[in-house]
Amino acid sequence: MNRRASSIFRRGPRPQVRPHPLDMAEGLEQAGVLDRAIRVISGGVQRALPPGPVKDALHGVPVGHPAHPPLTDLPMGCWMSSAVLDLIPGTERASSALVAAGLAGAVPTALTGLADWSALHREQQRVGLVHAMGTATASVLYGASLVARLRGRYGAGRALGFAGLGALLAGGYLGGHLAFRQAAGANHADQVSHLVPLGWHDLCPIADLPDGWPVRRTLGYISLFVLREDDDVHVLADRCSHLAGPLHQGRITVDDDGDTCVVCPWHGSTFRVADGSVVHGPATGRQPAFETRVSDEGTVQVRPLS
Template sequence: MKELPLLNIVTSLEDSRWLDPVVQGVRGAVNSIVRFPWLRDVLHGVPLGHPVHPLAVQIPLGAWTSAAVLDAVPGSERAASLLIGVGAISAVPSAVAGFTDWSDLHEQQQRVGLVHAAANVTATGLYLASLVQRSRGRQTHGKVLGYLGFATVAVSGFLGGHLSYRQAAGANHTEDVPHRFPVGWQPLAPLNELVEGKLERRMVADMPLLVFRQGDDVHVLSDVCSHLSGPLHEGKIEERGEACVVCPWHGSAFSLRSGEVLGGPATSAQPRFSTRVVDGAVEVSLPGAG
């Protein structure tokens, strides 16, 4: 079965560089408004272990879908208006979380995400206009505006699906590591070859690993950042209650000891490898591999 022509239009948005000036302006505004690291972590969904936006958007989508159904039922105008209002109010925190995630994406993702956000803003505006018309007793005009808003939300949802599934925004980019790494202990390197206090990249079983030696202790994580596949060995070491590695692309921070997220935008922990030294050689294994 052939893909829908609409998909070609959406795909072309990924390379639409004319959107970049707007992207830069909006991204700057978002970073100025949502500037506290703890707030960004909450909005990214670090405490939840996955992005907040897909969860938060269920409220306005559910309310507006229910309102569309009720608008087709005679005598349900008041209930439909109430649901439209609930959707409009709940769209605000959803949008804040979405814009926060969007500000830490790749350029191609941000171009599609910008149009996705514009569609959501347009839909919300149509719903607010619908409420105004309904409050003036113009129920037919209000319903027309409501259905226009619902159609716009549907287009936005298609863009959001493209962003999430075709472009993998918000996905865990290390989910495949346990499925690809072999079971059991694997040779890494002689201990004396590893430079103490330096982030290094080593390949084991065709998989890039981040290696950091502290004396006789060797910390090993997947070198691919779970946020958007950034090369962690090109990052830096920081102390955030414990030693962590900071991704060079978007600033996600991971504990070298456990791999857990110590700072977003990443929400998924890095796969952490167990290590041991046998006859002067470091070996690694991944719990749950295979």
């Protein structure tokens, strides 16, 4: 760049640096200083919540969606409503009742959040830890607010409630970042019904498939998990619906009903290979599955399972 050109650039407007919550949230993704605490807490959660029906219920497997996000509506709704009532004279009892209801709702909300958090990527766990610290601080402040209100000190109760609301909003912002920017809780499986045209598609010769051993094959640009069992061939989307782990690297097992399943190598989600249904979380979304047949020439053909 010559001197004249560089002087033109120097005269241009200087970029303005404005603090933005998104910068802070993205900075937290890289905050390795949190990792030691994450290892300790995550290990404790794994020990306290071993794989099984309780953990599956906390993840939301029975309802097919993560249980934590809708549960957050309960404490957030109650506490925001109490903040509104705190601005209206004569509503102290109703406001105190909402603070108490929010505290009751915070318990299952925290448990479901912990279960989900323990099976996230490290960058997500860093943001999630600070999110949990914000909401835990809010819970403590609302607990103190309730005690003050029960002792008749409504002024202190209101002040503690508004402080709790501030912590709640800060934690809630990070919860939004976790869900919408980092896609925790979203379905990460390929949406094959949108990506694969209708009808049957040639996949590979059946003779190329090892018996009882999962492999990866591709249909266009979609990766597929393929498991041959004698003359049966099971095909699922390869990217795990939890966080896109490679199912073809997973372990093959059998569930209590005798159905063949694959266990994701990343966080242990278990899917039936016949239809992709979830046997164990943390995944809550069914794995997209394919119908299969073998042509007279010995070619495995697939089409999305409707």
